[in-house]
Amino acid sequence: MADSWIIETVALRKTYDGVEALRGLDLQVPSGSIYGFLGRNGAGKTTTLKILLGIAHPTAGDARVFGLDAHSPQSSEEIRRRTGFVSEEKDLYGFMTVEDMIRFTARFFPGWRSDLEQRYLRKFELPRDRKIKALSRGMRTKLALLLALCRGAELLMLDEPTSGLDPAIAEEVLQALIGHVANEEMTVFFSSHQIAEVDQIADRIAIVDRGRVVLAGALDDLRENFRRIRVVFEGDAPSAELRAPGIARVQRKGRVLTLLSSGGTDRLVDEARALNPLSIDVIPVTLKEIFLETVSPSTSLGAGGEE
Amino acid sequence: MLWYKAWLETRWRFFIGLGLLLCSAAAAVATYPQVVKLLPLVPTDVGGEIGRQIREAAELSRSYRGYIWSNWFRQNLLQMATLFAILLGTAGVLSQSGGALFTLSLPVSRNRLLGTRAAMGLGELFAIAFLPTLLIPLLSPTVGESYSIAQALVHSTCLFVTASLFFMLAFLLSTVFSDPWRPLLITLGVAFALALFDFVFRFETFSVYRAMSGEMWFRHGRLPWEALLASAALSAALYAGAVRNLARRDF
Numbered sequence: 001m002a003d004s005w006i007i008e009t010v011a012l013r014k015t016y017d018g019v020e021a022l023r024g025l026d027l028q029v030p031s032g033s034i035y036g037f038l039g040r041n042g043a044g045k046t047t048t049l050k051i052l053l054g055i056a057h058p059t060a061g062d063a064r065v066f067g068l069d070a071h072s073p074q075s076s077e078e079i080r081r082r083t084g085f086v087s088e089e090k091d092l093y094g095f096m097t098v099e100d101m102i103r104f105t106a107r108f109f110p111g112w113r114s115d116l117e118q119r120y121l122r123k124f125e126l127p128r129d130r131k132i133k134a135l136s137r138g139m140r141t142k143l144a145l146l147l148a149l150c151r152g153a154e155l156l157m158l159d160e161p162t163s164g165l166d167p168a169i170a171e172e173v174l175q176a177l178i179g180h181v182a183n184e185e186m187t188v189f190f191s192s193h194q195i196a197e198v199d200q201i202a203d204r205i206a207i208v209d210r211g212r213v214v215l216a217g218a219l220d221d222l223r224e225n226f227r228r229i230r231v232v233f234e235g236d237a238p239s240a241e242l243r244a245p246g247i248a249r250v251q252r253k254g255r256v257l258t259l260l261s262s263g264g265t266d267r268l269v270d271e272a273r274a275l276n277p278l279s280i281d282v283i284p285v286t287l288k289e290i291f292l293e294t295v296s297p298s299t300s301l302g303a304g305g306e307e
Numbered sequence: 308m309l310w311y312k313a314w315l316e317t318r319w320r321f322f323i324g325l326g327l328l329l330c331s332a333a334a335a336v337a338t339y340p341q342v343v344k345l346l347p348l349v350p351t352d353v354g355g356e357i358g359r360q361i362r363e364a365a366e367l368s369r370s371y372r373g374y375i376w377s378n379w380f381r382q383n384l385l386q387m388a389t390l391f392a393i394l395l396g397t398a399g400v401l402s403q404s405g406g407a408l409f410t411l412s413l414p415v416s417r418n419r420l421l422g423t424r425a426a427m428g429l430g431e432l433f434a435i436a437f438l439p440t441l442l443i444p445l446l447s448p449t450v451g452e453s454y455s456i457a458q459a460l461v462h463s464t465c466l467f468v469t470a471s472l473f474f475m476l477a478f479l480l481s482t483v484f485s486d487p488w489r490p491l492l493i494t495l496g497v498a499f500a501l502a503l504f505d506f507v508f509r510f511e512t513f514s515v516y517r518a519m520s521g522e523m524w525f526r527h528g529r530l531p532w533e534a535l536l537a538s539a540a541l542s543a544a545l546y547a548g549a550v551r552n553l554a555r556r557d558f
Contacts, residue, residue: 016557055411056557073416073554081414093406095315107308108413144409 005064006031006155006187007052012061014047014211021047023211024061029189029204034181036202036219037191040295044211045191046088049159053085065155081109084148088159090140094133098126098143102150111152116180120146123176138169145173149180156181158190162197174201195288205287209295219287226290229259230281231272238275244268249293260285260293309420312410313427317398321431324391328384328439335379336446342368342378371452372525375443380462381520384440389498389519391435392470395428396477397490407558417553425478425546432474436467465521465531469538472515473498475545482552 007029014022022044029035039045050056051063054076066082068075092101102121106112121128124142132140141161148156161177162170178201181188192198198205199219206216215222226248231237237257242250244267249260257277261268265282272280285293349365352358367373410420440463447454473494480490505514517523518534 050408050558053412055408057555077414077416080412083412085408085412087408087412089408091406092409093312093315096312104308104312105413108415147409 004030006066007189008064009048010062012051012063013059014051014056015059020211025208025211025213027206027213029187031187032185033204034188034202036198036205037189037208038193038195038198038205038291039208040193043208045208046159049157049191052157053080053083082153083155083157084151084153086144086148086158086161088163090144092132092140092144094131097129097131099128101132101143102147105147109151113150113152116150117146120149137164138166141165141173145176154186156186156188158188160192161190162194177201195291199287207291207294215294222290225263226285227261227265228283228285229261229265229268229272230283231257231259231277232279233257233277240275242268242271244271309415309423310427313424317395317427317431320391320394320398324387324394324435325438328387328435329442331383331387332379332439332442333446335375335383336443336450339371339374339450339452342374371454372458375454376525379443384466385516385520388435388466388470389473392432392474393477393491393494393498395431396474396494397481397487398428411558418550421550421553428474428478429471432470433467436470437463461524461530462521465524465535466519468535469515469519471542472538475542479545479549479552482549482556
């Protein structure tokens with residue numbers, strides 16, 4: 001496995017009581033990236049994160065973080081020493097105060113950043129003496145983030161970091177994360193089903209669907225390469241087969257033929273032009289459209305789905 | 308810091324158990340003079356197993372040592388220590404305490420998590436087994452009696468070693484089930500079944516509760532080595548089962 005990947009999984013599988021949560025997940029997260037792991041609920045995002053941290057065991061395949069085997073108890077401990085993690089539930093110890101929780105966590109991490117601790121305590125306005133069970137979900141999320149950020153970690157793994165938060169607090173959390181990453185050398189791997197959130201902070205993404213990565217790459221490249229091509233004909237759209245590579249989806253509706261291209265748009269336009277249409281429009285697509293087209297049950301990017 | 312967390316999570320069970328047993332030990336000593344006065348009133352004509360037990364308890368209470376063993380070591384301490392051993396064992400390794408994923412994301416092995424929790428629980432059980440019992444030699448002069456500290460220590464040792472069995476069973480089950488209720492109910496069920504078994508069949512050598520009360524020491528001045536070693540070995544096996552179970556479990 002290449003050293004440049006801070007996280008790498010190969011053919012990762014996980015089965016829970018006969019149900020396949022991961023079905024051969026291949027993933028490469030480059031060092032220094034902010035990597036969005038996008039998928040619907042139940043797509044396998046949390047399971048992947050748990051396997052990477054040694055919280056769940058893979059059924060088959062390989063998972064490595066920092067080049068270390070995530071399945072080995074010894075190297076898993078080392079992975080956790082170098083990783084900050086925020087779970088979706090933000091389930092901290094309700095019986096501890098904020099101060100207790102910080103002191104408790106700091107003892108496990110020799111590189112604990114007291115300067116960041118003070119900064120985020122002030123920034124998030126966390127009440128040191130309050131019991132965690134008395135904190136709002138927003139406050140708990142901020143505390144969980146503080147505990148992850150102050151570890152001096154090389155890698156942050158966040159599972160749905162803004163889930164259940166109102167938009168104002170979600171924005172505050174995301175801004176804190178962006179600000180932190182801008183100042184510290186680290187990789188962020190976060191799962192989400194909120195496209196706007198991923199669009200806002202990620203520089204690379206993987207879209208996971210039904211336990212497999214169906215699309216991955218730099219967000220700018222995906223935005224650049226994906227195009228919707230709308231071809232209008234005088235009569236009904238012809239059923240001629242298009243051969244240009246990069247056709248992700250074909251839809252015919254009356255006089256209109258709509259193509260989704262994942263690359264090679266120019267060749268596709270040339271091919272469409274040969275069908276003598278009235279007009280051809282090339283329209284940029286949003287991440288939301290890419291996501292919806294990618295995880296839609298009736299399509300498969302690799303197969304060039306047609307309706 | 309794992310010790311601190313384990314302590315915070317179990318301290319109320321421990322304090323309640325210790326407090327109740329300290330009160331019970333003090334009450335056992337304080338009521339001895341009244342028991343002696345009431346001994347002549349104990350009916351001697353009750354038949355069956357109940358009658359036999361009443362007569363035996365009355366006979367034992369004629370001596371202070373017999374009274375303490377019969378009332379404290381064989382009844383109050385035995386029953387309450389069994390209950391609190393189970394409650395401490397079901398205090399939860401990970402899932403019941405909240406923050407299980409947070410704990411598992413810390414750079415510590417599952418063995419260490421489990422070992423810390425088991426050691427804390429056993430430490431608390433040790434205190435529950437010894438501290439209230441040591442109160443008896445301390446308070447006995449207040450009712451004009453004396454009780455040997457050595458006797459108290461022997462009985463407490465028997466109790467601690469055998470009660471650890473119930474602790475470890477509950478501990479193992481708490482690595483199997485996510486909720487605290489099933490480990491609690493199953494272990495209580497096992498404890499009750501063993502008591503019933505004991506009552507019906509009256510086994511001498513293989514009785515957990517007889518070993519726990521130190522009956523052999525009281526009656527014959529000999530430690531129940533076989534039962535103590537078997538309990539310790541079984542506890543170790545249950546702990547090994549818990550380690551194995553937690554290592555392969557997904558959260």
